[in-house]
Amino acid sequence: MRRPRMAAVLCTAALLCAAWVQAEDWGRYAVDGRRSGYTYAAAETRAMQDDEFDNPGSLWLARGAELWQTAEGQAGKSCASCHQEAAASMRGVGARYPVFAPELGRLVNVEQRINQCRREHMGAAPWATESEPLLAMTAYVKHQSLDLPVNPAIDGPAAPFFARGRHIYHTRRGQLDLACIHCHEMNHGNMLRAQRLSEGMSNGFPAYRLKWQTLASLQRRMEGCMRDVRAEPYADGAEEYVDLELYLAWRARGLPVETPAVRN
Numbered sequence: 001m002r003r004p005r006m007a008a009v010l011c012t013a014a015l016l017c018a019a020w021v022q023a024e025d026w027g028r029y030a031v032d033g034r035r036s037g038y039t040y041a042a043a044e045t046r047a048m049q050d051d052e053f054d055n056p057g058s059l060w061l062a063r064g065a066e067l068w069q070t071a072e073g074q075a076g077k078s079c080a081s082c083h084q085e086a087a088a089s090m091r092g093v094g095a096r097y098p099v100f101a102p103e104l105g106r107l108v109n110v111e112q113r114i115n116q117c118r119r120e121h122m123g124a125a126p127w128a129t130e131s132e133p134l135l136a137m138t139a140y141v142k143h144q145s146l147d148l149p150v151n152p153a154i155d156g157p158a159a160p161f162f163a164r165g166r167h168i169y170h171t172r173r174g175q176l177d178l179a180c181i182h183c184h185e186m187n188h189g190n191m192l193r194a195q196r197l198s199e200g201m202s203n204g205f206p207a208y209r210l211k212w213q214t215l216a217s218l219q220r221r222m223e224g225c226m227r228d229v230r231a232e233p234y235a236d237g238a239e240e241y242v243d244l245e246l247y248l249a250w251r252a253r254g255l256p257v258e259t260p261a262v263r264n
Helices: 002-023 043-050 058-068 079-083 110-122 132-143 156-170 180-184 218-228 239-251
Strands: 099-101 106-108 207-209 214-216 261-263
Touching: 043 261, 058 079, 058 132, 079 110, 099 156, 106 110, 106 156, 106 239, 110 132, 132 214, 156 180, 156 239, 218 239
Parallel strands: 207 261
Antiparallel strands: 099 106, 207 214
16 A cells, blocks of 8 residues: 555655746746756756856867967968957857858858858868867857847748758657657656756757767757657758757747756
8 A cells, every 4th residue: 555655645746846847937047938958957067057167168168269369271360360359249149040141042050150261261171060179169159149048030031941940840750750849849847767858949059968078069969869769860060950950049039048058
């Protein structure tokens, strides 16, 4: 008789815990019923993110600040040569990307814009996807928009790319036959093995992931999700990733830029 009673007690405790989580006042980390992944992280993880000296992503920010001033390529220019102080010139960039690039006829994210500048204005080789310098510079650029609300443009020339990103988000894939929506809208707050599912907001990326013990791009996180459902990821830098990134940015609209966030 004790086991059913204990099960009932545990179930009640779980329900009370869930109710407490929903009732928590998360301030700027919750907008119109949508919550940042910050609110789903453990208290220790949130404390790590909030402390600039304890946040592991600060190492990449320091590297990005160094690279900002480093002249490279045939033009002998640095990012600062054109953009001067990042705190002023890059303020707002992390809140509005990806954006439509008319010269390319498609969306570009921050990583792609950095490499475009390296090729066209510095005469330097582009950095490899997920490389330390590209992660560092991307984090540094996006960090200049810290606490600004995410606000991407999804109309005008960006509209068809937004529509494709939305379609990707809702499309079942892989051997598990799951779409992004099944975890991040229908089951957020529930446990998947030892991890609590969040709403899949992108406002903290690049983010330091404790599981990986490194800073990681949003593309790497999306690739990880695809592998989790046993689907074949897109090729590195594929337009599908950038289209999905725009849709995710729209889902995170109004939430603050947290780069570099710390996630489980």
